[in-house]
Amino acid sequence: MRATTTFLALLLALTATSCLDAPAQTNPDAGGPGADGAAGDAAGGPIPPERGLLIVTTAAVASGSQQLAKFAAAKRQRGMRVTVATEADYGGADERGVARAERIRTWLRSHYYDYGFLLLVGDPSTQYGDVPMLKVRPRDDLQNACGGIDCETSGTDAFYANPNGRWDLDGNGWYGEYGVDDGPGGLDLWPELTVGRIPVYFGDTAELDRTLEHLMAYTNAAPEQIEYRRRILFAKSFVFFKGEVFFPLTPPIGESVDTAVTSEWFIRNYLPAERGVGYTRLYERSGHVTSEFASEGALTEEGFIDEWQHGYGMVWWGGHGAPTSVARTVWSADPNGNDAADDGELESPTLIKTEDAARLDGTPGGFVVATSCYVGRIEVPNALSYTLLRYGAAVGVIASSAPASADEGAFARMGTSLDRSRFDVDRLAVMVFDGLLHGEPAGTLVTRARIELGPTNDIDSYQQKLMLNFYGDPTATLYDSAADAR
């Protein structure tokens, strides 16, 4: 289904226009922590210093899970203060969806001060979930730009990261509207909490327990077995080719875009040999136009999964995405010799799909960044972001719940420093992978990136901050091991 998976590039094209058109924005909270009146913000800067982990779940999960209490105990052994909260604490036992989300957040408002981390464990459905994501509509200016498919709304957990402020400030039923709901007393994107999420579908706590067992296995790894984590696997596809037409009404693409440019830029700037970080690159080697960059292997689904099974602490892929699969884009040939990727000349072989996650069962866990649309649409029960957690291939996944935009042009010149003026998945990946190597928790790095990247919250950064979420254990670091337990 090629047509549904091309928005990554489409929004790239839109970005330039919408940036220019964006109204000047003064976020009332942009001045720094404490500006929204929260005493808990003031003490230690934007990243809360507390080693507190608040787990918000449901009574059914808390009583049905055999592993949640063990997971909490393992964190306490590592010096964290852990609290598990259910309806008995936040109330609203019969509520679901938005009402439940509001209920939980209202409770958080008077409890978050004691915690740096929030782990959400429950059904993420924005409409029916018991620990729901919030559906937001940051913008209403895209209309049919995505071929008639909604690319204006997304699910977000940023709602819980920021317990203060009304996110439907004008009360029209749409949350998170740019330039409307972000006025004084409304939405801000300066996080008070670092949030992660582990979904539970259909009340299946046995499945949750398997996910938690994988997370604990990662945390309890023997110190001599974590050397693999300082290795990165890059699996980077082209996302579009010169002359390609996405939709009849959009102009042809001017230049081919290979997402390998971002990993090459990262390697050049952040992985000098003396840092001792290993990596494997899988780039496009098939078709009429192939990657200009050298790679250790060819980009195929088999090659990607086989290589991942060797164990990597970090995995970064790029390609057009759907909730349960990611595709390469291959310009198979140019038989009419017009140097344009005409419709019949393009193929979309699978790069990775949900079923592949089971093949990674037993592979030691790592952190994944998906430069793809929709992989984080975790309302879909078999979303790839979830199945990678479920089978232990990932302890943390950063992915988008909506059509993500990318800005490969910002990485085209090797040797430049990171352009922090915007927030998007690739800039986030750079900060997260670098910070992980320094030993910081993945969740904390996402929180920091939300503050340091795109600080003026231009409309594109604003939208990306809402659609990109962290799935998994927000406290996990690259070097967690059994040696940390006391």
Ligand SMILES: [Ca+2]
């Ligand atoms: Ca509104």
Ligand SMILES: [Ca+2]
């Ligand atoms: Ca805030």
Ligand SMILES: [Ca+2]
């Ligand atoms: Ca052609």
